Amino acid sequence: MMAAVPSQIITILTIYLVFSAIKFVQCSHGDRHPVYQRCLQSCFYANCSTKTDLQEFDAGRPWYLRALLWDCEDECGYECMWNTVEYYHSIPLPCPQFHGKWPFLRIFGIQEVASVVFSICHGALHLYFWLKFRSKVPSEAPMYIVWQAYSLICINAWVWSTVFHTRDFIWTERMDYFCATSLVLASLLTHCIRVVGWHGGTFHVGITCLCIGVLSTLFFIHVWYLAFIKFDYGYNMKVNVAIGAVNTVWIVLWGIQNIRNQPYVWKAIVTVLGTSLLLLLELGDFAPVGWIFDAHSIWHGATVPLVCFWYSYIMDDTLYMYELMFKFKKTV
Numbered sequence: 329m330m331a332a333v334p335s336q337i338i339t340i341l342t343i344y345l346v347f348s349a350i351k352f353v354q355c356s357h358g359d360r361h362p363v364y365q366r367c368l369q370s371c372f373y374a375n376c377s378t379k380t381d382l383q384e385f386d387a388g389r390p391w392y393l394r395a396l397l398w399d400c401e402d403e404c405g406y407e408c409m410w411n412t413v414e415y416y417h418s419i420p421l422p423c424p425q426f427h428g429k430w431p432f433l434r435i436f437g438i439q440e441v442a443s444v445v446f447s448i449c450h451g452a453l454h455l456y457f458w459l460k461f462r463s464k465v466p467s468e469a470p471m472y473i474v475w476q477a478y479s480l481i482c483i484n485a486w487v488w489s490t491v492f493h494t495r496d497f498i499w500t501e502r503m504d505y506f507c508a509t510s511l512v513l514a515s516l517l518t519h520c521i522r523v524v525g526w527h528g529g530t531f532h533v534g535i536t537c538l539c540i541g542v543l544s545t546l547f548f549i550h551v552w553y554l555a556f557i558k559f560d561y562g563y564n565m566k567v568n569v570a571i572g573a574v575n576t577v578w579i580v581l582w583g584i585q586n587i588r589n590q591p592y593v594w595k596a597i598v599t600v601l602g603t604s605l606l607l608l609l610e611l612g613d614f615a616p617v618g619w620i621f622d623a624h625s626i627w628h629g630a631t632v633p634l635v636c637f638w639y640s641y642i643m644d645d646t647l648y649m650y651e652l653m654f655k656f657k658k659t660v
């Protein structure tokens with residue numbers, strides 16, 4: 329009996345430390361509710377507090393839960409989340425959020441299935457059009473390398489979006505946010521190089537390097553601030569929206585100016601205006617439909633077709649610039 333006392337103290341201390349740590353992360357209604365807290369404590373005490381418990385917990389659970397790093401505490405959190413949602417519905421009260429997120433139905437260990445599927449669709453489309461661009465556009469065409477790099481930045485961003493929506497950890501969230509910013513800035517940079525760097529059938533090396541230097545520096549300062557000074561969700565959102573807004577207004581105005589000579593620019597205008605309008609979907613903060621489709625996943629899904637318009641514009645514009653390059657060479 330005496331030997332059991334230290335282990336009980338250790339267990340109680342562990343539970344106390346776990347729940348003290350939980351208090352430091354972002355809280356919303358559900359995870360602060362006593363029903364959730366009590367459920368979490370009893371689940372942790374019953375399943376995760378000793379080595380034997382953990383061995384029993386690990387035995388016989390599907391490989392994909394282990395592969396996706398669902399540990400005993402995570403499992404307790406998931407079970408207790410649904411217990412609390414049931415409790416709220418029985419009262420009835422509106423569905424609560426947990427740690428700043430709506431409850432999602434986990435499928436094969438994947439937390440946000442709809443966002444994962446749509447992120448894969450985006451990534452696959454960028455990969456498909458990257459290959460199509462390479463087969464359709466001559467490698468000596470202007471902007472050829474720029475658009476290649478742009479596609480790779482987009483593919484990387486959607487890979488991280490897939491990873492983050494599969495499993496939400498601090499590091500996967502950071503990577504998703506940083507890579508999303510890289511994508512938004514890459515869009516602005518490509519247009520900057522296209523419009524400011526390109527002049528008289530060739531690129532002005534100094535101006536092109538200045539565009540790349542300024543926007544790359546902005547990106548690294550932004551990431552450095554978020555990673556090492558303060559991770560501020562509001563500030564990050566404002567920066568991304570501001571860059572997106574500048575890009576949208578610039579492309580629309582440039583497109584209107586040039587649509588007579590380059591009729592294909594309507595595709596670019598549709599893409600940026602469509603992306604901006606669909607961003608309004610993000611404002612709809614509602615509990616996931618069928619516990620799968622939330623506003624964010626619908627925004628990811630709704631923007632998938634715009635990728636086709638965008639790449640169609642990219643290919644048309646690069647081929648147009650390629651022709652223009654020859655015309656300038658002939659006249660010189």
Ligand SMILES: [Zn+2]
Pocket residue numbers: 443489493624628
């Ligand atoms: Zn996302």
